[in-house]
Amino acid sequence: MKFFYYFMVFAFMMGLSACQADELTTAVPNAMSEEPTASIRVKKEEATPKMSEVKNPAILMPEGWQQLVRQSGSVRVEGDLNKDGIQDIAMVIEKIESAEDQAPERALLIAFGNKDGTYTRSIMADKAILKADEGGIWGDPLADIHIDRGSLVVSFYGGSNDRWYGKYRFRFQNEDWYLIGATMGSFYSGTMTETTGDEEDYNLLTGDYVKRIVDDPKAEKPTSHTIKGNMGKKKLLKLSDFVATGSTDQFLK
Numbered sequence: 001m002k003f004f005y006y007f008m009v010f011a012f013m014m015g016l017s018a019c020q021a022d023e024l025t026t027a028v029p030n031a032m033s034e035e036p037t038a039s040i041r042v043k044k045e046e047a048t049p050k051m052s053e054v055k056n057p058a059i060l061m062p063e064g065w066q067q068l069v070r071q072s073g074s075v076r077v078e079g080d081l082n083k084d085g086i087q088d089i090a091m092v093i094e095k096i097e098s099a100e101d102q103a104p105e106r107a108l109l110i111a112f113g114n115k116d117g118t119y120t121r122s123i124m125a126d127k128a129i130l131k132a133d134e135g136g137i138w139g140d141p142l143a144d145i146h147i148d149r150g151s152l153v154v155s156f157y158g159g160s161n162d163r164w165y166g167k168y169r170f171r172f173q174n175e176d177w178y179l180i181g182a183t184m185g186s187f188y189s190g191t192m193t194e195t196t197g198d199e200e201d202y203n204l205l206t207g208d209y210v211k212r213i214v215d216d217p218k219a220e221k222p223t224s225h226t227i228k229g230n231m232g233k234k235k236l237l238k239l240s241d242f243v244a245t246g247s248t249d250q251f252l253k
Contacts, residue, residue, distance in 0.1 A: 053118040057089050057111045060121040068092040068106065068142075079147035082122075082172050086113040090145060090152050092129055103133040108145075108154065108239070110177070123177055127243045130156055134245065138163070151180065156244065163189050163197075170239050177239035179251055180205050187214075192222055204251060207232045 054060060058067060067074045068091075076091035090110045098104040106129035111119040135141030135158030143155040143165070151171040158164055169181035181204055187197020192214065199212045211227045237251040 053114060053120050055118050057091070057109075057119040060111050060119060061093050061109060062124070064096055065093045065107070066096050068094050075142070075145060077145055077147050077152075079150075081110065081147065081150065081152060082112055083150060084112075086115065088112045088122075089119065090147070092142065092145060093124075094131075103131040106131055106142075110152070122172070123239060125177075125239050125242065127245075128154065128239060130158075130244045134158070136160055159186075159189075161189055163187055163194070165194060168242070170242075178236040179239065179242055180236065182248070182251065184248065185212075188217055191220065192217075196222065196224065198224075200248075202231075202252070204234065204236060206230070207234070 061067070067076065069075070074091065076089060078087050078089050080086065081088040081090070088111065090108065092106055093109050094104040094106045096104070105126070107124050107126040108128040109124045110122045112122050113119055130141045132140040132142075135156075137160035138158045141156045141158035143157040145152065145154050147153070148169075151169045153167060153169050155167045156165060164186045165184070167183040168179060170177050171180045181202065183199065183201045185194060185197055185199035187194060196214075197212075198214050201210045203209070207230045209229055209231060212224050213227065214222045214224045216222055231252070234252070241250070243250060
């Protein structure tokens with residue numbers, strides 16, 4: 001009987017220990033699943049910073065690319081492009097290496113400034129900038145990039161005796177970049193200038209256009225007439241889809 005009594009006590013104690021172990025086992029995961037403290041989160045972020053947010057915008061370029069630099073300096077401009085009161089940056093970049101007998105590929109890189117002085121890349125448009133060998137006898141066709149009224153304007157100029165030019169206005173809206181205006185022209189440099197030759201100017205937001213047409217390009221002193229109209233609103237072309245070597249059909253049709 002004593003043996004049976006001791007056996008029952010021992011079994012009871014073993015069962016109680018097992019229950020406590022089960023409670024401890026279920027309690028530990030719950031404690032570990034709690035949200036880390038703020039100090040832990042900060043340390044983790046410091047260890048693995050966001051590569052999209054840097055103080056030097058040049059770091060935002062992909063490997064194998066560099067800023068386009070001319071005698072006057074790198075081709076880059078600064079200004080507020082997303083209307084948040086912070087300076088943003090736009091630059092032309094090009095590949096370090098290129099195919100034999102070909103100019104390096106170029107791209108337009110735009111980065112937004114942040115309050116802490118860092119930059120976040122907004123877009124890299126790899127077909128938006130003409131290469132150095134696409135301007136004809138004139139040479140490098142990239143004339144300028146500048147910021148005007150919150151928009152980024154990219155200008156090209158090229159040709160020989162017969163000159164051509166294009167100015168394209170891009171604006172950040174609806175969380176993306178769009179072509180909102182375009183001006184294209186051509187003229188014979190022997191008798192005309194950029195202000196007297198053929199020109200087409202389009203406001204792609206409203207559909208309004210103005211065309212200056214030379215009456216007789218072969219005349220010693222050519223005259224011109226102007227046509228104004230509205231082609232109706234069309235779907236805006238995204239900067240990511242804009243092709244600098246493409247025709248006007250990409251945004252007029």
